Amino acid sequence: MPHRIFFMFIFPSILAMVLFISLPIVSVVVQSLFVQHEAVLITVENCTPFGCESQTRVDTEAMERLREEQPLGRFAGFANYVNRNHLAIDEIGAILADNQGFGDVLSRVFNLPLYKALSFTLVYCFLVTPLAMALGFAIALAVNTLPGLLKGPTIFVSILPMIITPLIGSLILAWMFNPSGILGASLQSLTGDPTLSLRASPTLTWIVLLLYGIWTNGPFSFVVFYAGLQTVPQDTVESARIDGASRWEVIRHVVIPHLAPLATFVALVQLMDNFRVFEPIVGFSAEANATSLSWLVFNDLVGQDSQLFGSAAATSVVTIVGVLILLAPVLRRTWREFNRKAV
8 A cells, every 4th residue: 555545544543643632641741730829818898887897808800810821820840749639759758757567657658649549440450350351251151152042132131231321320339239229228137237338338338349340341341252252263162172172171272362362452441441440439429438540530620619620630640651551561462472473
């Protein structure tokens, strides 16, 4: 294909990536170097028939002038990255200077906003991703052996979590886990604890969020693996069975190696998706026991008296860097395999 035609073919994709990916990332990085303007306060006299008193209020006109002159806010450099809501350099230094035990140090560090969110995000990623992939693979194997009449309904039921909007699905389950809901009341009955509730138990909150993540991520793995199973060479499978291989041995030595590239693709997609976990935390109102990096961005934008754009941008940059670090080993391995096959 001539280079000119090839360039014309990929130009729309390149333009879309520049406009909707590269430029927004640059904008977020720039915004993360600014903080909101400090409130300009003025003192006014408020007089009534009973006397006069001084009142302090925000000078709205001065604030409007500041926003017009400096729309991004006040330049602060890397202050957003090192403050208490992010890397918390000063706070961690003070914690380490106290010379407490290792467990106490970890407990205090993971109570800081960013590290608390990062701990749940990483646990969610490294538990939900492999378990959801295993669940999807198991369902794909099971569906692949069903008679034709049963495959359609089974596939529909299996992909149902993908059809339901994540926020709506989490809200429905949150209502079910409410003490007056069917699941919440059942847990109280089984444990004999009438005070047990999702919001009161951090452990129960984490377990429910992880199970919900596996349930909602499983269908994607199922769809990809089920499609991959249709491409497994049947000659190889039949040869393995003639040689006396059991079903498990066929899966282990024929099916799994054949689907390994698909597994890498699924892992990449789900790691990126799970690293920005957000909807379950909002749906379950679990922010008291579990937060994520995406929830911190949301909280900076709508959970304060004023919108903290710089803080939200800094958390977004940290999230992007975290995703790159998380995907680096998988991408490196994929690149090595590509080079080995090319040679």
